[in-house]
Amino acid sequence: MQPGMLQLLGLIVGRDLRLAMRHWDQVIQPLLFFVIITTLFPLAISPALDELRRIAPGVVWVAAMLAALLALESLFRPDIEDGTMEQWTLSGQPLSVMLLAKTATHWLLSGLPIVLMAPLVGSAMGMPPSAWGVTALSLALGTASLSVLGAIGAALTVSVRRGSVLLALLVLPLEMPVLIFGARAVDLAMHGEAVAGPLNLLAALLLLFISLGPFAMAAAMRISVET
Amino acid sequence: MSETPDSNPARLEVRSLHLWRGDRHLLRGVSLAVDAGELLQIMGPNGVGKTSLLRCIAGLLPLETGEVIWRGRNIERSREAYCQQLAYLAHLNALKSDLTALENLRFSVGTRRVVTTVQLHDMLVRMQLGACVDLPARSLSAGQKRRLAIARILLTQAPLWVLDEPITNLDAAGIALFEGCMAEHLAGGGLIVTAAHQQLLQGQPNVRTLELH
Amino acid sequence: MSSNTESSVLNAPKAGTRWLWFHKLSSPPYAYRTSGVLRPWFLWSAVILLLVGTYGGLLLAPPDYQQKDSFRIIYVHVPSASMSLMVYVVMAVASAVGLIWRMKLAHALAAGCAAVGAWFSVLALFTGAFWGRPMWGTWWAWDPRVTSELIQLFLYLGFIALRSSFEDTQRADRASAILAIVGVVNVPVVKYSVIWWNSLHQGPSITLTGASIDSSMLWPLFVMLLAYALFFAAVMCDRLRVEILKRERNASWLADIGAKT
Numbered sequence: 193m194q195p196g197m198l199q200l201l202g203l204i205v206g207r208d209l210r211l212a213m214r215h216w217d218q219v220i221q222p223l224l225f226f227v228i229i230t231t232l233f234p235l236a237i238s239p240a241l242d243e244l245r246r247i248a249p250g251v252v253w254v255a256a257m258l259a260a261l262l263a264l265e266s267l268f269r270p271d272i273e274d275g276t277m278e279q280w281t282l283s284g285q286p287l288s289v290m291l292l293a294k295t296a297t298h299w300l301l302s303g304l305p306i307v308l309m310a311p312l313v314g315s316a317m318g319m320p321p322s323a324w325g326v327t328a329l330s331l332a333l334g335t336a337s338l339s340v341l342g343a344i345g346a347a348l349t350v351s352v353r354r355g356s357v358l359l360a361l362l363v364l365p366l367e368m369p370v371l372i373f374g375a376r377a378v379d380l381a382m383h384g385e386a387v388a389g390p391l392n393l394l395a396a397l398l399l400l401f402i403s404l405g406p407f408a409m410a411a412a413m414r415i416s417v418e419t
Numbered sequence: 420m421s422e423t424p425d426s427n428p429a430r431l432e433v434r435s436l437h438l439w440r441g442d443r444h445l446l447r448g449v450s451l452a453v454d455a456g457e458l459l460q461i462m463g464p465n466g467v468g469k470t471s472l473l474r475c476i477a478g479l480l481p482l483e484t485g486e487v488i489w490r491g492r493n494i495e496r497s498r499e500a501y502c503q504q505l506a507y508l509a510h511l512n513a514l515k516s517d518l519t520a521l522e523n524l525r526f527s528v529g530t531r532r533v534v535t536t537v538q539l540h541d542m543l544v545r546m547q548l549g550a551c552v553d554l555p556a557r558s559l560s561a562g563q564k565r566r567l568a569i570a571r572i573l574l575t576q577a578p579l580w581v582l583d584e585p586i587t588n589l590d591a592a593g594i595a596l597f598e599g600c601m602a603e604h605l606a607g608g609g610l611i612v613t614a615a616h617q618q619l620l621q622g623q624p625n626v627r628t629l630e631l632h
Numbered sequence: 633m634s635s636n637t638e639s640s641v642l643n644a645p646k647a648g649t650r651w652l653w654f655h656k657l658s659s660p661p662y663a664y665r666t667s668g669v670l671r672p673w674f675l676w677s678a679v680i681l682l683l684v685g686t687y688g689g690l691l692l693a694p695p696d697y698q699q700k701d702s703f704r705i706i707y708v709h710v711p712s713a714s715m716s717l718m719v720y721v722v723m724a725v726a727s728a729v730g731l732i733w734r735m736k737l738a739h740a741l742a743a744g745c746a747a748v749g750a751w752f753s754v755l756a757l758f759t760g761a762f763w764g765r766p767m768w769g770t771w772w773a774w775d776p777r778v779t780s781e782l783i784q785l786f787l788y789l790g791f792i793a794l795r796s797s798f799e800d801t802q803r804a805d806r807a808s809a810i811l812a813i814v815g816v817v818n819v820p821v822v823k824y825s826v827i828w829w830n831s832l833h834q835g836p837s838i839t840l841t842g843a844s845i846d847s848s849m850l851w852p853l854f855v856m857l858l859a860y861a862l863f864f865a866a867v868m869c870d871r872l873r874v875e876i877l878k879r880e881r882n883a884s885w886l887a888d889i890g891a892k893t
Contacts, residue, residue: 193532193533194503194531194532194533195529195530195531195532195533199529199533200530203525203526203529203530204530206526207515207518207522207526210518210522211515211517211518214517215517270515274511274512274513274514274515274516275509275510275511275512275513276513276514276515276527278479278507278509278511278513279507279513279527280530281479282477282478282479282502282505282507283502283530283531284499284500284501284502284503284531285530285531290530344810344814348794348807348810348811349794349797352797352798355797358790358793358794358797361786361789361790361793362790362793362794362811364786365783365786365787365790365822366787366814366815366818366822368783368822368825368826369818369821369822369824369825372825372826372828372829373825373828376829376832393825397821400817400821404817408810408813408814411731411806411810412807412810415803415806415807415810416807417479418474418479418480418481418803419474440800441799441800442882481802483802
């Protein structure tokens with residue numbers, strides 16, 4: 193008897209969480225990368241908080257995007273390398289749902305820590321506490337979109353040798369709207385203005401990507417699994 | 420997502436299968452048929468296309484020309500139903516090295532079929548992996564990993580087995596164990612298609628060979 | 633139950649003869665011959681229209697009130713920018729057709745489009761810089777149209793890079809098709825977001841004088857647009873033929889053509 197949808201999702205999430213728990217060191221690497229990148233900017237520009245405050249939204253967002261890109265390496269590659277993904281495509285279950293569940297778990301492990309760390313990092317760049325909440329919220333919506341878009345790119349390039357740069361080339365142009373709306377939301381919050389506009393746009397983008405993305409992921413994965 | 424019992428008899432057919440790998444015309448009009456209770460062994464030198472043929476049968480490689488037909492229907496039209504009745508064993512064991520043997524089975528079989536822990540335990544014991552239940556897969560020997568992969572095939576209870584060099588890394592005892600599983604599967608009306616360098620279940624009446632060259 | 637036929641043979645039309653042209657399109661020999669026949673027509677009408685449009689744009693249209701003569705670059709910039717977008721859409725539609733109906737020719741068309749579209753983007757960027765220089769004093773400014781043109785170029789380059797990273801042509805076709813479809817869905821999103829981004833900061837923007845554009849300035853623009861589209865069609869005839877040659881190089885019908893010439 194086939195397992196129901198909830199049971200299937202539970203199995204996938206459970207498996208990936210269990211695998212992550214046994215390799216904590218790999219899980220925190222994107223977070224460390226995020227922090228290190230944001231450290232580069234004061235070093236490169238100036239220690240003066242006044243100057244850093246102006247660029248803080250952009251720096252936090254760009255660093256989050258790059259850290260999310262780095263994290264994508266661990267999304268599909270291990271399963272492709274040991275032959276597990278191949279079996280998923282032959283499981284008779286909807287591959288798009290399975291990959292979305294995997295992407296969601298991956299976001300929990302890589303995106304959510306960044307979301308929680310971002311206000312801290314932002315404050316180190318002079319961001320006032322009034323903007324912390326919006327920073328976290330916009331990044332929560334944004335990194336989720338980045339995960340879905342990144343997963344599509346990862347599914348396309350996972351069978352390409354040394355395809356990480358190619359992945360960045362493919363995915364970054366598509367992610368630019370997310371960056372624009374997200375950074376803008378934080379900037380508005382810092383000036384005490386209404387943030388509903390960009391946040392709604394971020395939420396709309398996320399809905400768009402979640403609804404259409406999994407099909408692209410599954411189609412791309414079936415191509416990558418052929419050898 | 421409930422299974423519908425298929426009234427057509429269990430039969431696998433491949434008709435005029437052509438496969439190109441870049442410029443190489445690898446498979447040139449391969450045709451075969453396997454009925455319930457039959458084992459078909461695909462033999463041939465390295466590089467002749469045995470693995471590719473099995474992957475075409477499993478539906479992993481798209482066909483430009485030719486058809487794979489299961490229970491009278493082209494697999495491209497009923498992919499989900501076909502996958503539910505197919506168990507595929509590749510060169511790779513499809514094991515997560517950080518999960519224990521039991522966890523590996525629970526996750527790999529569980530996505531296809533609801534299984535209880537008792538059933539998993541029993542199968543591990545049957546495949547001589549009783550001592551490895553809670554060991555991470557990376558600490559198993561190559562032969563043990565292969566037997567774990569075979570355990571997955573058995574647990575899916577699929578009628579059609581497509582196995583690519585199943586006895587790699589198995590010792591004589593392991594091979595005998597596996598041949599026993601195969602015989603049981605065939606006796607229950609299952610079908611097996613394998614590619615191997617070595618003849619399996621030699622001398623049995625329901626075993627046929629296909630030479631690729 | 634129908635069995636698959638060889639890929640170079642006409643498939644039987646499914647419903648009457650209404651779809652006959654569609655299925656004929658999927659035949660490489662037919663496409664090869666037809667594009668060879670159409671090419672000179674496209675090319676010569678493009679050349680004629682280019683001459684007419686250039687004359688109208690450079691000589692007949694009056695100088696702009698604010699920008700004097702420097703506005704005339706729009707007769708190259710706007711058609712290239714429009715074409716770079718249109719070609720992407722053509723590429724995405726061809727890719728979708730190739731994926732859904734398994735038409736290899738559609739994939740060949742998409743593959744041929746990519747470089748052409750990229751060049752249109754580059755042309756639009758260069759001419760955009762030439763336009764901006766007199767107005768802003770710099771060769772580059774983050775004007776929304778130029779910025780989204782740049783992103784368009786990245787999308788093209790990504791498509792080309794993905795294609796070249798697969799050795800097997802069929803896999804390259806299907807993978808890049810998915811990318812093109814994902815990209816085309818994103819193009820309106822990207823364009824809107826860039827315009828939104830730019831409007832907030834009141835950055836530079838290329839426009840003509842307000843809403844009412846003199847018709848004497850407008851008609852050469854449409855002529856040039858049409859000329860560029862026809863030129864694209866002519867170039868695509870060539871590129872499609874090249875793709876067909878590459879993909880069907882072992883097929884017998886090509887050997888026949890080679891034997892005749």
